[in-house]
Amino acid sequence: MAAAQFSTIDMDDTLRMTPIDFCTALPYHFIMDDNCRLVQAGKELFNHIPKELLQPETPVLRIFEITRPQIPLDFDNICNFINAVFVFQVRASPSDMRKQRENLEGSESASLNQAVLQQGCHLKLKGQMMLLSTKKHLIYLCSPYVTSINELMQFGMRLTAMPMHDATRDLILLNQQRLSDVEVNLQLEANNEQLEAMARDLEEEKNKTDVILKDMLPAQIANKLMEGEHIESCEYEEATVMFSDVPNFQQIVPVCQPKDVVHLLNELFTRLDRLVVLHKVYKVETVGDSYMTVGGIPDFTPEHAENIGHAALGMLWEGRAVRDPVSNKPLQLRIGIEIIIY
Incomplete structure (x- = not known):
């Protein structure tokens, strides 16, 4: 009931x-x-x-x-x-x-x-x-x-x-999540490409730095620095030092265009660099028209004075192959040599 x-x-x-x-x-x-x-x-x-x-x-x-x-x-x-x-x-x-x-x-x-x-x-x-x-x-x-x-x-x-x-809610949210994932992936890919480009640029700059380092320092010392090794200071009992310059360089500079002065020094030093390598001496530095080399350092050789002497004679001849831009005459070099013995 x-x-x-x-x-x-x-x-x-x-x-x-x-x-x-x-x-x-x-x-x-x-x-x-x-x-x-x-x-x-x-x-x-x-x-x-x-x-x-x-x-x-x-x-x-x-x-x-x-x-x-x-x-x-x-x-x-x-x-x-x-x-x-x-x-x-x-x-x-x-x-x-x-x-x-x-x-x-x-x-x-x-x-x-x-x-x-x-x-x-x-x-x-x-x-x-x-x-x-x-x-x-x-x-x-x-x-x-x-x-x-x-x-x-x-x-x-x-x-x-x-x-x-309504399933449209889930569809929109899922699609939005998918779009967000795609956007994140695209951003990651862009970041990876940017990092790869930066790595390539960094490698190029490192190579340039290595080349400059090898030009400024002896090869064995430059290699140790590039490998992160510590360089210990050392003393040498004897060596031969040579200084060279252009005596009338101060008269050339005021009457020449800057590009002509640069061309002159570039042509001269390129010839001198070849002689340094040929006679196994070491170029220390160049300042203006001055060119300094040393023999017996960093690798000691008993004939260091003889090597410097051969390099000096070659530099005198190579200097004559370069023309004075003012007088158009062969360029003259002034060379001084000093043997140091402790």
Whole structure:
């Protein structure tokens, strides 16, 4: 008896959903009759379509166009493709949206729609068609056709506008995560390319530094420095030092162009460098027109004085092969040699 009474109460207490609740639960849906005229629309559509177009009896063709499937928008064609995925695009022009925005000026939806007005984009909806029990009405259950946060903001929408049960939320979030991962990967690749380029530049600069170091220091000392070894100071019991210069260099400089002076010194010192290598002596430094060499250092050789003497004679002859830019006569060198013995 108690069970029968409970059954009666259950049948009498029928739950019904009001049109307002239905439009809130399905904010992007719309219902049309067999003449393809609008019957009802979800509340969120009013944020993207002018109000005057969302009035009952308005032809759906004035509001939307079908982009998928490629069929004319009429009741029979839609029923024939009832199992297909339908994509509708809003026909409302930016000027119509501007009129609506002016009516809603100062509200949040008006500020959000500003992005749509600037871009001139029309909202797309994606979903399915269902034939209602009256057999004379179709309901379009859909969601905004957006795949990223940028598109969502472009149409002036927020993620909170999507119903919780709508898979579009997950699609947008997953796609946004994928885009973020792609962006991070691209940034990592760009950073790697930049690091590789910096490493190549660093290697080139290191090679230049090594070349300069070998030119300034003896090869064995330069190699130890490049390998990070400590160089101990040492003393030599004997050596031969040679100084050479151009006696009339101070008369040449004031009357010559800088490039001519550089060319003169470059030609002269290139010839002297060849003799230094040939006679196995060491070039210490060059200052202006002065050229200093030493024999017996850093590698001691008993014939260091003889090597310096041969190098000096060769330098005198090589100097004559270079022309004085002022007098156009063979260049003369002044050479001094000193033997040092401790």
